[in-house]
Amino acid sequence: xxxxxxxxxxxxxxxxxxxxxxxxxxxxxxxxxxxxxxxxxxxxxxxxxxxxxxxxxxxxxxxxxxxxxxxxxxxxxxxxxxxxxxxxxxxxxxxxxxxxxxxxxxxxxxxxxxxxxxxxxxxxxxxxxxxxxxxxxxxxxxxxxxxxxxxxxxxxxxxxxxxxxxxxxxxxxxxxxxxxxxxxxxxxxxxxxxxxxxxxxxxxxxxxxxxxxxxxxxxxxxxxxxxxxxxxxxxxxxxxxxxxxxxxxxxxxxxxxxxxxxxxxxxxxxxxxxxxxxxxxxxxxxxxxxxxxxxxxxxxxxxxxxxxxxxxxxxxxxxxxxxxxxxxxxxxxxxxxxxxxxxxxxxxxxxxxxxxxxxxxxxxxxxxxxxxxxxxxxxxxxxxxxxxxxxxxxxxxxxxxxxxxxxxxxxxxxxxxxxxxxxxxxxxxxxxxxxxxxxxxxxxxxxxxxxxxxxxxxxxxxxxxxxxxxxxxxxxxxxxxxxxxxxxxxxxxxxxxxxxxxxxxxxxxxxxxxxxxxxxxxxxxxxxxxxxxxxxxxxxxxxxxxxxxxxxxxxxxxxxxxxxx
Numbered sequence: 001x002x003x004x005x006x007x008x009x010x011x012x013x014x015x016x017x018x019x020x021x022x023x024x025x026x027x028x029x030x031x032x033x034x035x036x037x038x039x040x041x042x043x044x045x046x047x048x049x050x051x052x053x054x055x056x057x058x059x060x061x062x063x064x065x066x067x068x069x070x071x072x073x074x075x076x077x078x079x080x081x082x083x084x085x086x087x088x089x090x091x092x093x094x095x096x097x098x099x100x101x102x103x104x105x106x107x108x109x110x111x112x113x114x115x116x117x118x119x120x121x122x123x124x125x126x127x128x129x130x131x132x133x134x135x136x137x138x139x140x141x142x143x144x145x146x147x148x149x150x151x152x153x154x155x156x157x158x159x160x161x162x163x164x165x166x167x168x169x170x171x172x173x174x175x176x177x178x179x180x181x182x183x184x185x186x187x188x189x190x191x192x193x194x195x196x197x198x199x200x201x202x203x204x205x206x207x208x209x210x211x212x213x214x215x216x217x218x219x220x221x222x223x224x225x226x227x228x229x230x231x232x233x234x235x236x237x238x239x240x241x242x243x244x245x246x247x248x249x250x251x252x253x254x255x256x257x258x259x260x261x262x263x264x265x266x267x268x269x270x271x272x273x274x275x276x277x278x279x280x281x282x283x284x285x286x287x288x289x290x291x292x293x294x295x296x297x298x299x300x301x302x303x304x305x306x307x308x309x310x311x312x313x314x315x316x317x318x319x320x321x322x323x324x325x326x327x328x329x330x331x332x333x334x335x336x337x338x339x340x341x342x343x344x345x346x347x348x349x350x351x352x353x354x355x356x357x358x359x360x361x362x363x364x365x366x367x368x369x370x371x372x373x374x375x376x377x378x379x380x381x382x383x384x385x386x387x388x389x390x391x392x393x394x395x396x397x398x399x400x401x402x403x404x405x406x407x408x409x410x411x412x413x414x415x416x417x418x419x420x421x422x423x424x425x426x427x428x429x430x431x432x433x434x435x436x437x438x439x440x441x442x443x444x445x446x447x448x449x450x451x452x453x454x455x456x457x458x459x460x461x462x463x464x465x466x467x468x469x470x471x472x473x474x475x476x477x478x479x480x481x482x483x484x485x486x487x488x489x490x491x492x493x494x495x496x497x498x499x500x501x502x503x504x505x506x507x508x509x510x511x512x513x514x515x516x517x518x519x520x521x522x523x524x525x526x527x528x529x530x531x532x533x534x535x536x537x538x539x540x541x542x543x544x545x546x547x548x549x550x551x552x553x554x555x556x557x558x559x560x561x562x563x564x565x
């Protein structure tokens with residue numbers, strides 16, 4: 001007998017054959033978990049019925065109600081997830097059912113150590129964005145090098161959905177159609193665009209770029225953090241900053257300077273929903289955002305940053321107004337001038353006549369992508385204003401107003417790409433005059449703050465996503481980029497209002513058609529809840545810019561895949 005106090009370990013019981021353990025990763029905020037739990041219960045009920053049709057039983061890995069204080073069944077923190085997984089047998093088939101946004105960190109420690117097959121099962125809804133949460137969890141598991149399967153469905157009783165689910169039940173995996181994905185070799189690209197991309201990559205090797213990161217790790221997005229050993233070979237390095245420093249510098253911006261920024265925006269025609277209502281803005285919230293805009297630009301100048309990322313919800317939401325308006329301004333070529341007050345640039349306008357690229361939710365993969373876009377588009381003489389969006393949801397256009405003749409391989413789906421922050425007003429047809437500022441939903445932001453709401457104008461786009469494949473190179477990992485072409489399309493006003501009502505009415509939307517990529521192909525492949533988009537001057541210019549961007553990424557040692565036609 002040992003003379004020491006040894007821990008007592010209780011092994012969970014194995015589950016019977018043809019039995020799946022179901023869990024649900026949730027939000028870190030009680031308000032969100034409580035509001036979303038009824039919908040999650042409905043989704044889990046449909047999943048239970050679908051698995052039953054495959055001859056499988058379902059047991060829940062945790063109670064449907066934790067306590068009077070936590071009246072829901074979501075896993076709501078990393079520590080909580082640790083306790084949940086301690087009671088699940090490591091060989092059990094595991095189904096993570098998602099109908100809401102979730103924080104992947106809650107379940108990641110358990111999933112990466114779990115030995116049994118893992119299925120992420122998502123609903124298909126604009127209002128209840130299980131797809132957004134599921135894609136983030138999927139990207140996080142890909143970065144962790146953990147094998148898994150993703151399945152989604154609008155109707156879990158659909159025969160095609162159940163056939164896929166049965167495949168997982170029988171084999172522990174699902175084969176999806178990925179025929180739209182092809183590896184890019186530099187030698188296959190047009191000569192002029194290849195030379196441009198390669199020269200821009202060489203420039204980074206000679207003089208590295210700096211990404212200013214205001215506190216890593218936001219919204220549970222493990223997939224959004226690029227390991228330094230993968231980032232440095234690209235010619236990009238991080239300047240790790242603190243949101244507390246950003247807040248401190250905000251206090252040093254005089255009110256007159258904040259009001260000058262505010263007036264500049266008003267003079268360009270942007271409207272703000274200011275009033276006494278609970279869900280309306282107060283002028284003080286907007287002025288606080290104007291201070292943040294000035295402070296962020298000056299900190300970027302002070303540290304020589306080529307792009308910056310603010311965490312957005314975590315941290316700042318307890319201290320000040322949201323950063324949405326700030327992010328949209330920074331990503332816009334036409335924006336209020338900010339002069340440096342120290343250093344070699346003192347007195348000069350910071351990044352005059354161009355954006356200061358900002359990556360929302362401090363998503364470093366989006367930051368690297370946006371930095372590449374900024375350099376390629378400026379070198380080609382095009383406006384580089386770009387942003388990330390959430391891959392929120394897609395549906396056919398019931399009005400039939402979209403002519404699919406110019407969209408090769410179109411499956412009839414029009415994607416809702418929607419994000420709270422980072423969208424530049426230049427993405428709207430009338431610029432600032434087509435932008436409206438609404439108060440951020442109280443559930444997300446108690447201190448409020450203005451969004452930059454509008455509809456992205458019709459036009460040719462290039463979309464992309466940088467991600468980390470943690471299983472590559474024997475577990476060392478590799479940086480990858482998926483890239484493709486698309487078109488932003490216009491929808492009638494009634495259909496736009498319907499889509500806003502089904503998603504988040506305060507946030508900006510891009511209605512997008514992806515060329516040669518079906519709804520299910522994108523969902524089967526995409527490694528993040530985020531997608532990067534940028535306009536080009538024409539279809540031909542978009543094709544050339546895509547080639548140059550791919551060449552630059554290859555020159556930076558990313559593994560690039562062209563998606564679609």
